[in-house]
Amino acid sequence: MDSVLKKVMKRIKPSRREERKVEREVKGFVEELEKRIEKKGYDAEVLVGGSYAKGTWLPDPDVDVFVRFGEGNNLSERLREVLKGLKYEEMRASRNYYRIGRFEVIPILRINSPEEAKNPMDVSPFHVDFVRKNLKRPDDVRLLKVFCKAIGVYGAESYVSGFSGYVLELLICYYGSFKRLFEEVEDWRPKVYLSFSKKRERLSKAKLRSPLILVDPVLPTRNAAASLNYENFSKFVFNARLFLRRPSTKFFEAKPIDEDFLKKRSSKRGTKLFLKKVRIKGKRDVFLAKLKRKLGRIKSRVEGYGFSVYDYGFQELGDRVLIYFEFETWRCSRKGRHLGPPVWVPKEHFERFLKKWGDVYVHGTRLVADVERVDDARVLLRDLLREYDV
Amino acid sequence: MDSVLKKVMKRIKPSRREERKVEREVKGFVEELEKRIEKKGYDAEVLVGGSYAKGTWLPDPDVDVFVRFGEGNNLSERLREVLKGLKYEEMRASRNYYRIGRFEVIPILRINSPEEAKNPMDVSPFHVDFVRKNLKRPDDVRLLKVFCKAIGVYGAESYVSGFSGYVLELLICYYGSFKRLFEEVEDWRPKVYLSFSKKRERLSKAKLRSPLILVDPVLPTRNAAASLNYENFSKFVFNARLFLRRPSTKFFEAKPIDEDFLKKRSSKRGTKLFLKKVRIKGKRDVFLAKLKRKLGRIKSRVEGYGFSVYDYGFQELGDRVLIYFEFETWRCSRKGRHLGPPVWVPKEHFERFLKKWGDVYVHGTRLVADVERVDDARVLLRDLLREYDV
Structure with a gap:
């Protein structure tokens, strides 16, 4: 190593x-x-x-x-x-x-x-002071940052939800070195609680939502790692374990999720791939945060129509973003079941549903009708991207 | 009417x-x-x-x-x-x-x-006595039986879970006539509680599971309608409401769910239809009850593979049964995601998963691998029918 x-x-x-x-x-x-x-x-x-x-x-x-x-x-x-x-x-x-x-x-x-x-922001100089005083191996933070960047978990922005630079610095302060940190991460399991003081701090519930509770030494009511999500925590643990098994410089080199990579992966999986490039408009951070939220909603809607999404996401490529959706199922029947209320709703509602949908029958306890709908996930996705102005 | x-x-x-x-x-x-x-x-x-x-x-x-x-x-x-x-x-x-x-x-x-x-069985003569004494319009029970048969909710057998003959007799005893019953059913809404005595009976929880609690007048700890399920209750209410809107002899004529009907419906919906005829072996009731359970399990397994089932079931045709599955989605990617344990499992399990599956990555908090699987619902269904000996 x-x-x-x-x-x-x-x-x-x-x-x-x-x-x-x-x-x-x-x-x-x-x-x-x-x-x-x-x-x-x-x-x-x-x-x-x-x-x-x-x-x-x-x-x-x-x-x-x-x-x-x-x-x-x-x-x-x-x-x-x-x-x-x-x-x-x-x-x-x-x-x-x-x-x-x-x-x-x-x-x-x-x-x-x-x-x-x-x-x-007013607290920042205190962070600087703390790290300067307690960080023995600043170069190890550099290694850690590059590692986290390469596996896609670096950054506390909402569209990343990963580790901030300050969190990585604190981790090296806490464990002393990159090597020691990884040996500990190998046994991490949420929730991980790390504090520089022996006193158990009282953090609010919202601050305990993240898998890692890293008590900010300069403001102990704050969880420095509050914006880390479970997926990135898991990626970090996973890659740390892999690295310890077989150390390699490859872990420090990002594999770009570009068109070529996505196409190859999709053809190996036999999925249907949808790609779209869009230009970043306005402030990058704001744009990406919004984009992430929109894509999450679009994915749910696509699945609500009965299609299943294998993978989706976006990747920055210069001043553009490559959006991808990879489908596990992408074709369905021409008609779908439109679920209405239970059969025993007040008569006016019953009447209205019948008038509106015509050929009504019962499914489970509910009034339903077969209705025309989009039978191709890619067509649906194109419509939704337009609806959400992506 | x-x-x-x-x-x-x-x-x-x-x-x-x-x-x-x-x-x-x-x-x-x-x-x-x-x-x-x-x-x-x-x-x-x-x-x-x-x-x-x-x-x-x-x-x-x-x-x-x-x-x-x-x-x-x-x-x-x-x-x-x-x-x-x-x-x-x-x-x-x-x-x-x-x-x-x-x-x-x-x-x-x-x-x-x-x-x-x-x-x-020992209670049966008491049932006969009660109905004989209290049923003013036996012909209305005949109408009701034919109505229920036609809409597929007649029979308390586990593969029907509908209304028994005795329940229909009690309903006419209770409401006095077919017409009066339907006028009341129009406003039925679970749970419906009907009792011939003013005393509120204490029935066990299991007996209250059904949408209709019809206290057996000869054995008031029993719910005569215990085997009725919500779907059949709903079908009954639905058809009663339709009948009251526009009375017609059609409600008393069963539309057989035969090959022709299923094929037409499927082509209208644009679904993919799978049909299989099997001969009834052994006792009819036992065979059908088992078949119903097996098909329910098979349907869940098919959906577990990511396909979605629009409709499924079986229909008796003489000494044979026509089994049908109608698919909403029936093709999927050649590979599927095999979900493993969380990334933070003990090292031995982590190691074992990696060795077994090779190309492992993280999805959410879990170790996963892309694995080959059946990409056609019909092939999968054929395999499952064989596995369940249908």
């Missing part, structure tokens, strides 16, 4: 040259911000945060830069004043922030302890 | 000639039995029961003849002695009885009240 990890590390760790390049960029950007803040006379300081500050970043990183204000409301507006004249993109969130190249410039409030936070 | 019922009655009521013919046969048979009993010196008398005794029989009737013994066990054996030399067929039941032509010769025990019954 050690030799495999070493090989991977060589590939994924930013080179000295890149380190210096990013360092220069960060320094320049921070100085620029500080000058602008001084000019405005704001009581605020600039902090570098995120994976960059924690030394767990991967090549070509995004860098979080916090502008921490001493007090007050309208932080986003005041930060916008600071950035005036720069080419920024405003990002909608519970508190708006700004994107400039690789930098995410985030307005936060200066607080004495995490409990005083007005917004989850 | 009255003219429709009159027309039907003309068709279904035994002619004077038949009445006389059956009467002669019954008289002759009873005398023969009485002679034989006397010869044996048994303390027993012969009673004519069933629909014949109650005047609710239909053309070419079966006639129940009770041989009521004064005391003792081994009633079946003693009755067999009586019948020695006659061409009888022994019928298996909780107490065996005998069939000779149209006669069912049933050994029962003389008791003073229904509560003393050793066997449900």
Whole structure:
């Protein structure tokens, strides 16, 4: 295992040259911000945060830069004043922030302890401090991030529901190393409860819904892994077990779910494949989160019509998304059974059903009629995608 | 409605000639039995029961003849002695009885009240007495029987789960006439509770499972309609409502579910039809009851494979049974998903699943593999029918 990890590390760790390049960029950007803040006379300081500050970043990183204000409301507006004249993109969130190249410039409030936070973002500097103090092997976080990316479980966004960078950092803090973590994950079984303090914390029910309860050491009422779902937890355990059985660099290389892969898999399974490429419109995160919800609903509706879906999902390919539905059954009878109310409903309803549907009979306890319907899952799917504006 | 019922009655009521013919046969048979009993010196008398005794029989009737013994066990054996030399067929039941032509010769025990019954059969003479005393319109029972037969809900046998003759007689006793019954059925809604006494009886839970609780007036701890299921209850209510809307003699004519009917219906629905004719082996009732259970299980298994069944069942055609399955979906992908245990099972199980299935991945929280399977419902059905010896 050690030799495999070493090989991977060589590939994924930013080179000295890149380190210096990013360092220069960060320094320049921070100085620029500080000058602008001084000019405005704001009581605020600039902090570098995120994976960059924690030394767990991967090549070509995004860098979080916090502008921490001493007090007050309208932080986003005041930060916008600071950035005036720069080419920024405003990002909608519970508190708006700004994107400039690789930098995410985030307005936060200066607080004495995490409990005083007005917004989850305000807690971020405490996260940075905790990880800096407790993380002995930042490179192991890099390995872990690449592993999770490759198996598709990296990211706490709602359209991923996987592990956030912070969760992965905490896991390495907690277990000490990548190797030790995996040895423990091999025996993970939900619910897994991890806490840096001996005190059993009282978390609300909603925070206990996830298979992993990782008590946030800087705000112990919070489950840092609250957005992880069971499927991704399971994928992680599964791949960790496979990796321990037979370590290989392959686990760190994402296999893209592209047209070619999907077609081959479908023909091996003998399923019917439906593909559609759509362009990402608007903000990527919002678009993908919505898309995921819509596809889930469409899948349920397709199954409601009696077809069965083997697999479905989407995959980003640059500025486009490849949507796929793979059908286990995709043809059905031309007519389907339309279920009405029980036969003993009030006479008016009985009468209405008969008038509406004509040839009515009994199935179980209910009035039913055979009605024309779409007999091809692909036609149905095309209609539904249109209905949901996908 | 009255003219429709009159027309039907003309068709279904035994002619004077038949009445006389059956009467002669019954008289002759009873005398023969009485002679034989006397010869044996048994303390027993012969009673004519069933629909014949109650005047609710239909053309070419079966006639129940009770041989009521004064005391003792081994009633079946003693009755067999009586019948020695006659061409009888022994019928298996909780107490065996005998069939000779149209006669069912049933050994029962003389008791003073229904509560003393050793066997449900012992209560029969009390049923006969009750109906004779309380049934004002026996011809209306005839109408009701033909109606129920035509819509397929007549018979308390487990492969029908419909209305027994006795239940139909009680319903006419209770409501007074066919017309009045239907006017009430129009508003039936489970559970329907009918009792001849004002006292609310305490029936066991099992007896309350049926949608109709019809307290047996001669044994009030019994639900006379216990074997009626919801589907047949619903069919009865449905057809009663239809009949009241537009009375017609058609409701009294069974539409046979034969090959021709099934093929036409299937082609209208665009389903895939599977037909098989099998010869009835052994006792008809036993054969059909078993067949019904087997087909129910086969249907579940077929659906477990991802196919969906629109309709299925069987229909007697003389000494054969026509079995039919009508498929809503009948083709599926060549491979199916084989579900294994959750990914976090003990390592030995994990290992075993991987070794056995090779190309394993995660679906939800479980280990799964794509495996070859039958992709045609008809092939699967043929295999299952063989497996269940149908």
